[in-house]
Amino acid sequence: MDISKLTLEQKIGQMFICGFHSLVPDDQIRKLIQDYHLGGVIYFRRNIDELEQVASLSASLQNLAAANEDLPLWIAIDQEGGMVARIDHKKMSRIPGNMSLGATDNPEYSYEVSLISAEEMVQLGINMNFAPCLDVNNNPQNPVIGVRSFGENADKVSEHGAAVIRAFQEKGISAAAKHFPGHGDTSVDSHMGLATVEHDLDRLQQVELKPFIKAIQENVDVIMTAHVIFPAIESEPIPATLSRSVLTGLLREDLTYKGIIVTDCLEMHAIAKFFGVGEGAVKAIEAGSDVVLVSHTLSDQIEAFEAVKSAVLSGRISENTIDRAVERILALKQKRIADLPASDASPVFLERHEKPEVDRLLKEVSLKSVTLVKDQGQLPLNINEQVLVIWPEVRSETQVDEPWTEVVTLGDALAGWMEDVQEIRISAEPDQEEIEKVLIAASSCTQVVLATYTAGSSLPEGQRALAEQLLQQNHSKLIAASTRNPYDLNDIPGIPAYLCCYENTPYFMEALASILAGQSKAEGKLPVSLDESNMVGAN
Template identity: 85%
Template sequence: MNISNLTLEQKIGQMFICGFHSLVPDDQIRTLIQQYHLGGVIYFRRNIDELEQVASLSKSLQDLAAANGSLPLWIAIDQEGGMVARIDHKKMSRIPGNMALGATDNPEYSYEVSVISAQEMTQLGINMNFAPCVDVNNNPLNPVIGVRSFGEQADKVAEHGAAVIRAFQENGISAAAKHFPGHGDTSVDSHMGLATVEHDVERLQQVELKPFIRAIQEQVDVIMTAHVIFPAIEPEPIPATLSRSVLTGLLREDLSYRGIIVTDCLEMHAIAKFFGVGEGAVQAIEAGADIVLVSHTLSDQIEAIEAVKQAVLSGRIHEKTIDTAVERILALKQQRIADVPEAEAAPVFFERHEKPEVDRLLQEVARKSITLVKDQGQLPLDTQSSVLVVWPEVRSETQVDEPWTEVVTLGDALAAYIGEVKEIRISAEPDEQEIELVLREAASCSQVVVATYTAGSALPEGQRKLVEGLQQQKLGKLIVASTRNPYDLNDIPGVPAYLCCYENTPYFMEALAAILAGHSKAEGQLPVSLDDPNAVGVN
């Protein structure tokens, strides 16, 4: 992998990772590899069907690059765990998300589950994971990080993040710590707009930067940028992704980072809407980024690549800047993926019950994660009486909220312990008709368990109204369990019992059911602070 053998176009191509929209190589990705010498691809759920298909797709893409005389590809993904997992398949181990791991207060669990994830991704031909998210989530109104963070304490986020990085990179996956210099204390989703973190440098060093400093000490391969404005570091109103003060001044010079800097996707509104994808790519490279991520649209991808080429030809970007970035990229490719192995046979993937050691570990992590925040005499349920379960269904999908297609509801899980379980499934944003249906059914029940689900910054209004209506009915037992955002309690502070699950995946619902039925205890430690004075403190 010698940079002197590459043309300008080939070098620029190495600086881009792009996505496409099919289960097999399509015209979009063929164009990018064959005509633009693409350095890497990124998978989304649109690229995933059977696991054997993913492994075959990875091999086909590498073969396409090789046939074009190109270097081996990065094959990247956002397989964070929990509610952000691009590979949704029953044979893929359901790795818990970061906040659930933070609630265990045990970085060894973060290491062990990440080893499993890395080994499975390697079988699929994936060699880069845009994880872990090491943002410190200390803003309850954050609409985009939330449970993707290990918690609100910087030191603990740093230790969990380091464990994940070590697990990935020891098992052949380049880790990418994100979103530098920290997306945790924002109330704007950078997919939709521009956020600003107003803290001074001293506070940033004490909180936001700590996990990244630890990641650098762990020799993380990649750091991903945040499309967030940091006035204390960059005086101009531009996001970190486009700021030379942030990427070169802070990350390269002050923190002595020597690995690869990759941008978050430039098609996110924080860049595309305010700067444009092409201009954003140029400014990101000027700022110090080595790799530009453009995930979705072929016209945007070509625009960005061509804009960088024209910037070099016009003298705006010196070719030495390109060479420095590509040298880093080639060095890491040499280390991680210089020899793409020929698959002698299709890899074998196993059902959950065929992986007993993995199954036991993930069950244990779920038990150690679930947190009992408050209980005013509501637990356990009377297993000899009927129970009404209210289950919110996630009926829409975003890039940071990806429910698994194989669902085990809380009602399903409770049926193993209680003879009569009635479950009403409602929308995560229930309307008045759904609310009235639940309240009518609850009127004749002595025990009601409500699962809440918040993907954004606040409990949806319909869920809040529903819980308040149930409180007014003076039920025998009313228990609320948040199945994603732990901050739901801030919107329904009067509930008599509240547990946090951090995700609604099967291991967690099965563990929650056992706790509700009195067969086990909630052992998790709350990794964030809540407003309720009766809530347990942050760990």
């Protein structure tokens, strides 16, 4: 991998990771590889079907790059675990998310499950994971991080994050710690707008920056930037992704980071809406980014390539700046993927029941994670009586909220312990008709379990209204269990019993059912703060 043999276009191409929209190489990705010498590809669910298809796709893309006499590709993905996982397949181990792992209070679990995830990704030809998320989620109103964080304690986030990085990189997957310098204390989703973190530098060093400092000590391969404004570091009202003070001054010089800096996607509104994708790419490289991520739209991708090339030819960006970035890129590719075979491969995936050691570990982690926050004599359920379970379904997809194809509802899981389980499925944002249907069914039940689901910053109004009306009915047992963000109790403080699951994935619903039925104890520790007045009687 000799930079002197690369043309300017090839060097610029190495500085881009882009996405496309099919299960096989399409015209979009062929054009980016063949005409623009693309350095890397990012997968989304739109690229995923069978696991053998993913492995074949990875090999086909590498073959395209090799046929174009280009360097091996990074093949990247957001396989964070829990509620953010692009690969949703029954043969893929359902790895817990960060906050679930944080609730175990055991970084060894984070290491062990990440080893499993890395081993499986390698078999699919994936060599970079945009994880772990090292944001310290200390803002209950954060609409985009939430359970993607290990919690609100910077030291614990640092320990768990370092364990994940170590596991990924031991197995040959480049870890990408995100979102530098920290997206945890925001109330705006940077997919949709510009957020600002107002804290002074001393506070940032004590909280937000601490996990990234630990990641640098762990020799993390990649750090991803945040589209968030930090006035304490950058005097101009621009996000960290475009700030030389943040990326060069703080990350490169002050924190002495030597690895790759990659932007978060420039098509997110925080960049595209306020600066434009092409100008955003130029500004990001001027600020100190080595790699630019443009995930979706071919016209935006070409605009960004051409804008960077024009900036170099005009002298706005020096070719020396390009060379320094590409030297770092080549060094990492040499280390991680230089010997990657460019041929079709069949991954040796086993069915879930054929991986007993993985199954045991993931069941253990889920039981160590589910957290009992409050119980005023409601647990366990009487397994000889009927129980009504209310299950909110994820029916729409966002970048961080994706419906699963393999769903085990809480009702499904409880049916393994109780004979008379009735379940009503509602929207995560139920309308009045759905609420009335639930209330009619609940009026004749002595035991009701309300699963809550919040993807954004607060419990949806319909779920809140339903909980309040259930409280007015006379149930011998009324229990709420959050199946994503743990802050739901703050919106329904009158609930007499409350558990946190951090995700609605099968292992966690099975663990929750076991706890509700009195067969297991909830052993998790709350990794974030809730309103203490709501926790009277908490165990």
